[in-house]
Amino acid sequence: MPAAPTFLILMALATATSAATSPDLWPASLDSSLARAGIPRSATSLLVQEVDSGATTMSHRISEPMNPASVMKLVTTFAALDQLGPTFTWKTRLAAAGPIRDGALGGDLYVAGGGDPRLSRERLWLMLRELRSRGIRRIDGDVLIDRSHFKLPPHDPGAFDQRPLRPYNVGASALNVDYGSIPLRLEPTPTGARASLDLPPAGLLIDNRIRRSTQGACSDPASQLSASTRDGGGSTVLVLEGALPPSCTAGFDWNLAPLPPERLFEGLFRTLWRELGGEIGGRFRDGSLPPDAPLLVESSSPALPEVLRDMNKWSNNVIARHVLATLGAQAEPGRDSAEAGARVVEASLKAAGITTDGLVIENGAGLSRRERITARSLGQLLQAAWRSRTMPELVSSLPIAGRDGTARRRVANSPSAGAAHIKTGTLDGVRSLAGYVLGASGRRYVVVLMINHPNAGAARDTQDALLEWVAGQ
Numbered sequence: 001m002p003a004a005p006t007f008l009i010l011m012a013l014a015t016a017t018s019a020a021t022s023p024d025l026w027p028a029s030l031d032s033s034l035a036r037a038g039i040p041r042s043a044t045s046l047l048v049q050e051v052d053s054g055a056t057t058m059s060h061r062i063s064e065p066m067n068p069a070s071v072m073k074l075v076t077t078f079a080a081l082d083q084l085g086p087t088f089t090w091k092t093r094l095a096a097a098g099p100i101r102d103g104a105l106g107g108d109l110y111v112a113g114g115g116d117p118r119l120s121r122e123r124l125w126l127m128l129r130e131l132r133s134r135g136i137r138r139i140d141g142d143v144l145i146d147r148s149h150f151k152l153p154p155h156d157p158g159a160f161d162q163r164p165l166r167p168y169n170v171g172a173s174a175l176n177v178d179y180g181s182i183p184l185r186l187e188p189t190p191t192g193a194r195a196s197l198d199l200p201p202a203g204l205l206i207d208n209r210i211r212r213s214t215q216g217a218c219s220d221p222a223s224q225l226s227a228s229t230r231d232g233g234g235s236t237v238l239v240l241e242g243a244l245p246p247s248c249t250a251g252f253d254w255n256l257a258p259l260p261p262e263r264l265f266e267g268l269f270r271t272l273w274r275e276l277g278g279e280i281g282g283r284f285r286d287g288s289l290p291p292d293a294p295l296l297v298e299s300s301s302p303a304l305p306e307v308l309r310d311m312n313k314w315s316n317n318v319i320a321r322h323v324l325a326t327l328g329a330q331a332e333p334g335r336d337s338a339e340a341g342a343r344v345v346e347a348s349l350k351a352a353g354i355t356t357d358g359l360v361i362e363n364g365a366g367l368s369r370r371e372r373i374t375a376r377s378l379g380q381l382l383q384a385a386w387r388s389r390t391m392p393e394l395v396s397s398l399p400i401a402g403r404d405g406t407a408r409r410r411v412a413n414s415p416s417a418g419a420a421h422i423k424t425g426t427l428d429g430v431r432s433l434a435g436y437v438l439g440a441s442g443r444r445y446v447v448v449l450m451i452n453h454p455n456a457g458a459a460r461d462t463q464d465a466l467l468e469w470v471a472g473q
Contacts, residue, residue, distance in 0.1 A: 025058055029465040037462065043453035045375040048470055051386050051436065051444040057473070062379065065358030065372035066450040069425025070315045071432045072366035075359075075373065077308050077397060078381050079348040080323050081390040084330070090116035090301040092175070094127060095293035097144075100135055108141035108282070111269075112289040113175025115149050115329065116301045117322035118310065121178055121199055123299050125272050130297045138279040143269065144287025145262065149174040150325045150337045157257065160367060165227050165256050168367060172321035172338070173261035177268055179318045180261045186210070186221075187251040188244055195240055201267025202274075204259060205232050207239045216245035222254045229258050236263065305393040312397040312423055313405035317365040324364030338363060352388075354380040366425055375448040378434045382446040386436070395421050398435050401467055411464050416471035422447070424463070431456040433463050439473035 026041075034041065045066050048058040080088075091114040098107020109131075113119075155171030158164035170180030182201065187194040192210040210225060225242035238258045259267060266284045273280065301307065311319035321338070328340030342361035349356050360372040385394045399405030402417025406424055411417050422435030432450040439445060449466055451459045 026060075027465065027469045029469055030462060033459070033462040033465045037458035038455045039451060039453045039459060039462070043451055043456075045448070045450045046466075047375040047379045047446070047448040048466075049379055049383070049446045051383065051446055054383065057445065057470075062375040062448075063357070065360070065374050066432070066452050067369070067371060067427065067430045068366055068373050068378070068432045068434075068450055069427040069430045070317075070366040071378065071423050071425040071434045071450070072361070072364060072368075072371050072373065073312055073315065073320050074378065074381060074423050074434055075345060075349070075361070076320050076323050076364035077312060077394055078352075078385055079327060079345040080304060080308065081393055082348045082352070082388070083327055083344060084304055086303065086305050086390055086393050088304040090114045090118075090326070092116050092119055092123075092127070092299045092301075093289070093295060094131060094297040095289055095295050097290070097293055098141065103135060103137040105136050105139045105141070108144050108287070109139045110144050110146060110287065110289045110293055111175065112146040113149060113173070115172070115174045115322055115326050116299075117176070117179070117316075117319040118301045118307055119175075119177050119299070121268055121272070124177055124268060125276075127297045127299050128269070128272050128276055128278070132276050132278060134296060136296075137277060138281060140281045142282035142287075143266075143280060143284045144289075145175060145265070145284060146287060146289045147174040147262070148288060150329055151334060152325065152337055157260075160369075165229070165258055167255050167257045168317045170257050170261065170318045172318070172325045175265055176261045176318070176322070177265050179316065180259075180264060181255045181257040182259075182264070184240075184254045184256055185251060186254055188212075188221075188248050193244055199268065199271060201259065201264055202270035203235045203263065203267045205235050205237045207237050209239065209241045211243050213243035213245050216247070218245050218248035221245075221248045221252055224248075225254070227254075227256050227258070305390075305397065308393070308397040313399050315406050315424075317363075317367045320365035321363050324361070349377070349381065352381075352384045354384055366427075369427075375450060378448045379446050382434065382436065382448075386446075395436065398423055411467050411471075414464070414468055416468045419471040420447070420467050422467070425450075429454055429456050431459040431463065433467075437467060437470040439471060441473060443473065445470050445473070 045064055046060040047062050049056050093112040095110040157169040167181035185196045195206055195208045228239045230237050324341035325337035327344040328337035331344045332340035346356050355377050358372055358374050360370055362368040362370045398421040399407035401407045401410045401420035402412040420437040422433050425432035434448045437445045437447050447470055
């Protein structure tokens, strides 16, 4: 520990000492990093506990509800493993409403979505190829889309941050493909950039206005660009604008969400079906799958643990929305799936002995200004998860600090790299992390840190300092 005068100076800079934490136990590295960022202790919530004994090493404002950002995905993960189980999968079905004769389906084709968050264009292609293998080349009727598995209010993708084309703002849908986004490939040219799509959805056109600038760095080329949409007379036109610095010479991918889920699914279906030599006589419209409609094709998602790994390793908000809606749809069919899912999560936590005081769940992803949870609840959740039968599935879903996922650059050049399985969270004014850290002594610790403050964006060093300090214990 530092000498008394230095420690008192650091304490004065950090301000707002918590009565719940002994000053002797608050690491000086945390105080100094908070002081550099201009963040008082009163804007933080902190908990460090031994996993095996449950002994508390550090505790600061753990009963204060805080915005956890994407750390809320831990709560959704815990409830999903508890309620759905590690073998749960989502189903997507194709069914017929007429006979198959001479290469034609003499009626409508039903597509029933089961809320699969991992439905990809590759799996959709496999489903349509199987449909072709059944002797169907032409669908004489309409393609009827059944999204009734989820009951959700209309979703405004621009409501959170006025960036409606950002993939993280895509809402849940019982029938969604590729997380509701498209991978746009940009290749810089002398005058601008060439924009291309590996699989252009039918009904989407590109108006490329990207040009070259005369100066600037190329650290993040997509940040120099903007995208918007406009109506193109029955099609959606994706307008690309901005200027690439001259130092941008390598091609790069830019993920965007210019189409709502229903339009993206239709566009990809039409493109893939056409590439397979298929034809559609009718149109796409909503419909309910009759219980007696003959099943033609069924596709299953990967099992829940694999889906949760994608969700947590890369902090995928669309998956989290789907998981929460799935919990609600399973427990309370016909009710608002997100609200019902929040009730299921809260009940799951209470049944495990986890306090839910101050808990607010909006979408289960953490992409919210309303969601709240206490460090005490997160600590109890991590302790309960460690004792549960699905502990391996939950822990393996978390990013490894300095190794992979969203935590791959955390403590990357430190002896602490690889010692922590943590979920991080980031919003304007919010920085958080929660997970498990293996100390040098061989003891494992539950660690929770939430910071809600306008300067939270400068708190990365504070998070790393905590991980390094715990890993050294």
